[in-house]
Amino acid sequence: MFSLNKQAFINATVVSIITIALVFYGSRELQNFDPALIAYLFGTVFAFFGVVYRYSVWLQRPPTRMYYKRTWELIWNRQFFSHLWFFIKEFVQNIGFQKFIYPRGRSRWIGHFLMAAGCTLAFAITFPLTFGWIHFTLNPESGLDPGTVKLYEAHFFGFKMMEFEVGSFMAFMIFHALNWSSWMVIIGVLIFMRRRLTQPGLISTQSFEGDLLPLVLLLAISVTGLGLTYSYQFMKGFAYDFMAVTHAITVIMFLIWIPFGKFFHIIQRPAQLGAHIYKREGMRRGMAVCLHTGKEFATQMHIDDLKDVTKELGFDFTLEDGTSHLDLSPEGKRSRLAMAHLKARQENGGKLFG
């Protein structure tokens, strides 16, 4: 049964209020806010609320809390800058380029990279647009003079950031940026749909709402988004209203669903960088040696933390001699199990039994 998590609720409410305040002031007291996007704004604020709520609940689980605690310790660590540099490098490689997916398959990497890059680009454009932080105006001087090339100005938080010629290549790229992201997402989604509809291993373990619906939703968002441009450019506005409404519905569904479904991994998965830094710091402090194999197998910090976490979760692997079963490497554990089996056989006469 659902019970409200107070701390998570407070965190989510604070972030939502800050977001709304930033929308108010970032759009210069709503002067630059586009009321046509109000539904998207509600969806985005809800998504922020939900993401922060779930993340806060997530951080309270014993294993996650341990990593969270260690993260703060690292911030006050002498190695902070070394870890920060490592984090930046890893962020570019693993979040930017998703290096870790490439060994799993080239088409898988291409598909995921296109989806991730397309979504990131779309987020980077639509969130500030929805919040009224970005808006475009016609340069008044060039606009009044029929003899000059018209200039467009891009404003961020009400400050002029850049200007470009209307009809220029730059304008074409900027005004169609969401179309480029749509194409990236569509290609990525099709690659992943093919995998999910043809690979027996995936078919046997996937679920419609967990794995296929997110792809369908991304496809619907991208196709209707593209349709908006292509409707007025090539189809004389045919089905524009339908596309606009469907696009809004699918995008808002997507936003509202981020905290609950598969899309939450966009928020959660970067924690892998933290896991890498944890391992790096642990290696610096010293490795644990398996009591059975006599070989290093993990960082001592990891094993010690895991002993605490397992106890907190109700598991007690403490052995009679005061050591822990967790002091064994995976190979050591398998061997100890087999030796225990042999011992049981010996105690039963020592013969093979059938």
Next chain:
Amino acid sequence: MPVTNYSTNQEFFVDMQRCIGCKACEMACAECETNGHESMIHVNYVDRAVTIQTTVQVCMHCDDPACANVCPADAISKDEFGVVHTANTSRCIGCSNCVMACPFGVPKKNEAYDLMMKCNMCYDRTSAGKKPMCATVCPTQALFYGTRAEMAMMRPNSTPVNNFIFGNENVSTKVNIMMPKGSTVLRVD
């Protein structure tokens, strides 16, 4: 999960004393579609200095899996049949908590993938009413997948045990280990 033909009257039985170290199971495991063609089974020498005895280890599919409990990312789940599934690829953060917490030493961390992987009882096969790959190829039936009645008939002097003691911890599992007749628990300490 989609609709399955998972057979609830068939169980997995491991008889370590029968393992001859042929590694046929390793090859067969790599045929499993749910592993992405990576072998997940473990065949290792118990104590190579003093014996040539090998042992085989599949995931024991614990009733209360330590791996899933210690996972900070909720990446490991147990289904309605008691099968503990390998890490959800989109959630696993590659922290290795599960690798180090599993009392049976089963999960593997694939460093290149930055992902934990483990046996999920050939779910592509068992969910279609078939036997896991390893159990179909094991020449000595150290790995057997079938009914309890079949096992009782084949091994009258053995008892399947699915309770294990690791120090202060009692672990019960879906997979059985064959023990001398009358045994109820395997104590590891």
